[in-house]
Amino acid sequence: MYNLNFKQERSLDLVGIGRLCIDLNADQFNRPMEETSSFSKYVGGSPANITIGASRLGLKTGFIGKVANDQMGRFIVQYLKNNDIDTSVVSVDQTGAVTGLAFTEIKSPEDCSILMYRDNVADLKLDTTNVSEDYIKQSKALLVSGTALAASPSREAVFLALDYARKHDVVVIMDLDYRPYTWKSPQETAVYYNLAAEKCDVIIGTREEFDMMEQFEIDFYQDDQKTAQKWFDYHAEIVVIKHGSEGSIAYSKNGDSHKGGTFKTKVLKTFGAGDAYASAFIFGLMNGWDIPKAMEFGSASAAIVISKHSCSDAMPTKNEIDEFMSEAVAID
Numbered sequence: 001m002y003n004l005n006f007k008q009e010r011s012l013d014l015v016g017i018g019r020l021c022i023d024l025n026a027d028q029f030n031r032p033m034e035e036t037s038s039f040s041k042y043v044g045g046s047p048a049n050i051t052i053g054a055s056r057l058g059l060k061t062g063f064i065g066k067v068a069n070d071q072m073g074r075f076i077v078q079y080l081k082n083n084d085i086d087t088s089v090v091s092v093d094q095t096g097a098v099t100g101l102a103f104t105e106i107k108s109p110e111d112c113s114i115l116m117y118r119d120n121v122a123d124l125k126l127d128t129t130n131v132s133e134d135y136i137k138q139s140k141a142l143l144v145s146g147t148a149l150a151a152s153p154s155r156e157a158v159f160l161a162l163d164y165a166r167k168h169d170v171v172v173i174m175d176l177d178y179r180p181y182t183w184k185s186p187q188e189t190a191v192y193y194n195l196a197a198e199k200c201d202v203i204i205g206t207r208e209e210f211d212m213m214e215q216f217e218i219d220f221y222q223d224d225q226k227t228a229q230k231w232f233d234y235h236a237e238i239v240v241i242k243h244g245s246e247g248s249i250a251y252s253k254n255g256d257s258h259k260g261g262t263f264k265t266k267v268l269k270t271f272g273a274g275d276a277y278a279s280a281f282i283f284g285l286m287n288g289w290d291i292p293k294a295m296e297f298g299s300a301s302a303a304i305v306i307s308k309h310s311c312s313d314a315m316p317t318k319n320e321i322d323e324f325m326s327e328a329v330a331i332d
């Protein structure tokens, strides 16, 4: 088992911090962006998606973020409210910043990409005055995503949230969520990712994301066990390394490791898999499940979301995941 202490008396289960954006997902499948003519609009941004997924599963959630003072910003806040996410500390930018847009291209079920428009985005304007210690200490867990570290003042806001979380024994979960185009250089990225991950109890990322963080290590390359061990020497209790359609592996500080499989599914697009996995995995941990059960639940949620058009709007309820698992073919 693992040793995560979710303080039961707290009024919120999970508070997300970071990116609140818009996904514009191609309506035409199996063709490149150049030939795509229309898109459907959804709330997006990895931490937003994970928080929406967690809320659909029944966790009491809130979000610390900043939106543009325009129709898109209002759309995002209303969508969060509709999904029972507390938005009392979502602030509104007053500097003319805009909403980040992610246009997705669905060339084939295996070949999807995201074209991001992220100049002067409101989410990265989150600053330390927007981070309330009182709010964070009401929560059992804080979800941090790496992209919010890409620029100041959002970077400092996240580090402050991390400090408040550690001060008040809030379990810190980090989804690495590396989006290269938001950063100036891989070196700068690794510096800040490593500093933040040192403060986290649960770290979830893909093999490629950990590779980016390990660019300064000697003899480390692509060794999942070594990757995990490094973080156990700081605060980590669980490290999950995702390997796309090959599944995932989770290590816990007590020396256990667990290989997670996948579920057969009709893939429409690949993005959203990681966010769905994280939300359901976190739900499992917060319910005291053992790691293999939480991983299986995460994989099932991912299998559902990649068969649908959106990420946020496709996040399943617990009944949907249970039903899917009772019928789906598991692949070890």
Ligand SMILES: Nc1ncnc2c1ncn2[C@@H]1O[C@H](COP(=O)(O)OP(=O)(O)OP(=O)(O)O)[C@@H](O)[C@H]1O
Pocket (backbone or CB within 6 Å): 206, 242, 243, 244, 245, 246, 247, 248, 261, 262, 263, 264, 265, 267, 270, 271, 272, 273, 274, 275, 277, 298, 299, 300, 302, 303, 306
């Ligand atoms: N083709 C697939 N079929 C079934 N399950 C999949 C497939 N691809 C991914 N998954 C599930 O989703 C989990 C996370 O996937 P992945 O490693 O691609 O995360 P990610 O790269 O963070 O996702 P995203 O594309 O959303 O950023 C995997 O561990 C697996 O359970």
Ligand SMILES: O=C(O)C[C@@H](O)[C@H](O)C(=O)CO
Pocket (backbone or CB within 6 Å): 019, 021, 022, 023, 043, 044, 045, 046, 049, 102, 114, 271, 272, 273, 274, 275, 311, 312
């Ligand atoms: O992360 C983004 O900003 C884009 C996401 O909203 C998109 O839904 C995705 O890639 C999910 O991982």
